Amino acid sequence: RRVHGARSEVMETIRRHVPLLLPCTPTDTGLALRCESVEEMELLGRILALHARKGDTLFLFGELGAGKTTLARGYLQQFFNNPELEVPSPSYLLCLTYADDSDAQIQVTPNTVHMGDVEVRHSHGGSAQCQGIIAHHVDPYRLERGKIAALVDFERIFADHVSLIEWPERLGDALLALQPPRLEIQIEGIGPQGLGRALHLRPVGGRWPALVARWAAQSYLSATAPLSSPTPARAPASAPTRLDLLPTTPPEQWLVLGIESSCDDTAAAIVRGDGTQVSEVIASQAGIHEKFGGVKPDEAQRAHAAAIDTVVQQAIEKAGIDLNDLTAVAVTVGPGLGLCLGVGVAKALKIAAEFHKPLVPVHHMEAHALLTSMPKPLSSTKDQRLREGCDFSFSGLKTAIRTLVDKELGTKGGLVSGVTDETAEQRQVRSDLAASLQRRAVDHLVDRTRRALEWTREEIQCLVVAGGVAANKTLRYELESLVKEFNVPMICPPPRLCTDNGLMVAWTGLMRLQQGLCQAPPSSLDMCNHVEIRPRWPMGVRDGRSIRPPKVQTDRPKV
Numbered sequence: 001r002r003v004h005g006a007r008s009e010v011m012e013t014i015r016r017h018v019p020l021l022l023p024c025t026p027t028d029t030g031l032a033l034r035c036e037s038v039e040e041m042e043l044l045g046r047i048l049a050l051h052a053r054k055g056d057t058l059f060l061f062g063e064l065g066a067g068k069t070t071l072a073r074g075y076l077q078q079f080f081n082n083p084e085l086e087v088p089s090p091s092y093l094l095c096l097t098y099a100d101d102s103d104a105q106i107q108v109t110p111n112t113v114h115m116g117d118v119e120v121r122h123s124h125g126g127s128a129q130c131q132g133i134i135a136h137h138v139d140p141y142r143l144e145r146g147k148i149a150a151l152v153d154f155e156r157i158f159a160d161h162v163s164l165i166e167w168p169e170r171l172g173d174a175l176l177a178l179q180p181p182r183l184e185i186q187i188e189g190i191g192p193q194g195l196g197r198a199l200h201l202r203p204v205g206g207r208w209p210a211l212v213a214r215w216a217a218q219s220y221l222s223a224t225a226p227l228s229s230p231t232p233a234r235a236p237a238s239a240p241t242r243l244d245l246l247p248t249t250p251p252e253q254w255l256v257l258g259i260e261s262s263c264d265d266t267a268a269a270i271v272r273g274d275g276t277q278v279s280e281v282i283a284s285q286a287g288i289h290e291k292f293g294g295v296k297p298d299e300a301q302r303a304h305a306a307a308i309d310t311v312v313q314q315a316i317e318k319a320g321i322d323l324n325d326l327t328a329v330a331v332t333v334g335p336g337l338g339l340c341l342g343v344g345v346a347k348a349l350k351i352a353a354e355f356h357k358p359l360v361p362v363h364h365m366e367a368h369a370l371l372t373s374m375p376k377p378l379s380s381t382k383d384q385r386l387r388e389g390c391d392f393s394f395s396g397l398k399t400a401i402r403t404l405v406d407k408e409l410g411t412k413g414g415l416v417s418g419v420t421d422e423t424a425e426q427r428q429v430r431s432d433l434a435a436s437l438q439r440r441a442v443d444h445l446v447d448r449t450r451r452a453l454e455w456t457r458e459e460i461q462c463l464v465v466a467g468g469v470a471a472n473k474t475l476r477y478e479l480e481s482l483v484k485e486f487n488v489p490m491i492c493p494p495p496r497l498c499t500d501n502g503l504m505v506a507w508t509g510l511m512r513l514q515q516g517l518c519q520a521p522p523s524s525l526d527m528c529n530h531v532e533i534r535p536r537w538p539m540g541v542r543d544g545r546s547i548r549p550p551k552v553q554t555d556r557p558k559v
Contacts, residue, residue, distance in 0.1 A: 022047065026216035030184075030202040033221070038517065041067045041197060045074025047221050048183070051211060052079055054133055055159055057180045059168040062187035064334075064537045065363070067197055068166045071185070072137055075164060079135055086523075089532040090139040090166070095152055098135040139166040146172020154178065181206025246516055247327050254327040255319070256513060257351070258506025259312065261344030262336025262364050264288075264295045266307040268315040269502030270326075271510055275375035279318035280503055283307040294398075297337045304343035312347060315502065323355050328518060330360040330509020332367065334534030341533045349522050349531065358518040360509040361531055365539055367504040368466035372491045374507045401437045405430065438474060445469070446478050453486045455545060463490045471498040 022044055024033040035041040048058065058075070060068040073087035076098055090096040136157055140148035149172055157163050158180040165171070168184075182204050189197040203212040215221050247254060254273035261267075269280040285303045289295050316323060331348035334341060352359040408429050409422075422430070453460060463483050469475060470492050483490045497503065512518065519531065 022221040024201075024215055024219060024221055026219075027200065030200060030212055031216055031221075033199050033201070035067070035197045035199060038067075038070055041070045042074030042077075044199070044221070045071040045076075046078035049075040049078035052133075052162055053207070054162070055181070055206075056162045057158055057182040058164045059182050059184040060164060060166045060187070061168065061185065064534050066187040066189060068187060069532075071187070072164045072166070076135060076137065079162070086520075087137070090137045091141055091532050094139060094143065094148065096137045098137070100132075134161045136161055136163040137166075138163060140170040141167040143170065145170050146174060148172070149175050154180075179205065181208060183208050183212075246513075249327070251514060254510065254513065255321065255325060256360070256506045256510045257312070257315065257323075257326050257329050257348075258362070258502045258504070258509050259308075259329070259331040259344045259348050260364075260367075260500050260502050260505045261304045261308065261340050261347075262332045262334070263340060263500060264300050264303075265500040266304050266311050266344075267500060267502035267505075268312045269506045270315055270319045270321070271374075271503065271506040273327075273510060273514075275507075277374075277503060278321075279315045280501065281311045281314045281318065282501060283311050295337070297339045300337060301339035301343060304340055308343055308347045312351075323351055326351075326355065326357055328352075328358040328360055328509060328513050330362050330505050330512070331531075332364050332505050333361040333531055334364060334537035336364055336535060338533060338535040341535065345531060345533055353522045356521045358513065358521060359531060360512050360518045362505050362508050362512070363537060363539065364500075365467070367508040368493075368498075369464045370508045370511060371493050371497060371504040372464050372466060373511075374503070397437070397441065401433060405433060408433070438472070441469075442472070442475050442478055445475060446482055449479060450482060453482070453488070457486065460486075460488055462488055465490060465492045466498065468499050471495040 022033055022035075022040065024031045026032075033044075035044060060071060062068050069087065069089045076087050077083050077085045080098060080100060085098075088096070136152075138148070138152065148170070154163075154171075154175050155178065158178060168176075184202040184204060186200045186202070187197050188199070201212060203209040250273070252272070252274040255278065256271050256273075258269050258271065259267070264285040266283040266285075267281065270278040272278055283303075285295075285300060288299055288303055292299070329348045329352045331344050332341065333345055348359060351357065409426050449463070453463070463479070465476065465479055476492060480490055492498070522531075
């Protein structure tokens, strides 16, 4: 649903006067509910904030990209009565502390909250739901389990403040032993952040069981007060809201810049809203990494940094536009090499901040798959339901084959000083090993794909084969034979677009933008916290049938 023209005023009125409700179903341990959109996930946060009390703790469980920060954003914006409050992921700073700027008596010190690197973010325009109470948004994901205990005074936080803790399982036994009264929220789902999420709320101690029981009796979560507007003096009428992020121009005229730097290709492309490929530029690093026998992250980062400005500028020039003509900027934020992802993300943030453009974070593997839904000549389908997928890694197999090459040919790292140094016998051995590796890899992929097709036989509508491995002719042939058995079509991008490219990022960014899945333009002061880089970012929860049960250890008789 898109609202143009006076949509901000209309939606603000609706938001202030329509009751805040979310249907729920009682379970043996709490409540079950669904959030079908980013707005509903934020709404859940707002409802919980309107019931906030001193000492409240929320444990937020869920995979990367599940929507934990989205829920926290709704909570903190409501708690501080400021819908414009910026709430980035706390992943890099570990703990973001929010204080009401009207409470001069609040003092936050590094020793109290976050040793040496605390960031206090003031509400700038609203008064806190609970006067004098500090709110902490914590994410210990990047630390070893239990290490956060040495950095944050959780005893005081649990007693006197309000806290939202992502990845609480990494708090460690010592902190979990404190047993703070809390509401545990498990978020499950895959695909774009905040869409189609199943949630379970479990109360643990304190006032939470009574509150959850009340919600269960009425079959919906409800708020006791409306969401107020920001104070006009602090937040001028021209300040953008989430609805204002969608441009008012016709969607078919939108121009999205896509930036890709997840591995060893620096790429940028521009796509128009009607699917037209306006421009594309790629700077390959193939010659840089050959001597290392694989991609060397620090070398890749330096190459990305040297190429990124030129690549983006060439994409703009080829399109015959200015950066200000862009509708939005899309960028790969994961999965990939962290050092490399950072280069593309930094460039995207700089453009989005300088030209005040929405930012669209993109999942690398989702972009590979969704490229097949781009208009011809890429594909014969425009199926918009390509949201699930399988990803495979051959790192162990590659290491094994490299070790075998070294053993058979007396090389180091699978490399020789030059092709001319090889004898005819060595070249034959190398060719045989390469053919064996391909055969084993293809067999493995076909076997895993067959299993997935069997499990989803009643639901699957097509098989998408994308990414670099999809350029392999042998694999394509084997999979084409496989899908005939299941009577489903198989879709692949052309070989040149199977490797990393900017078109897939721009196209996926366009699709997400059309659904409102974007972030507000960052401020120049907050760019480092505006988007989270995710070197590891699963597309969803792994099907339990694909996990091999643990081996049972038995005592063998000694011989």
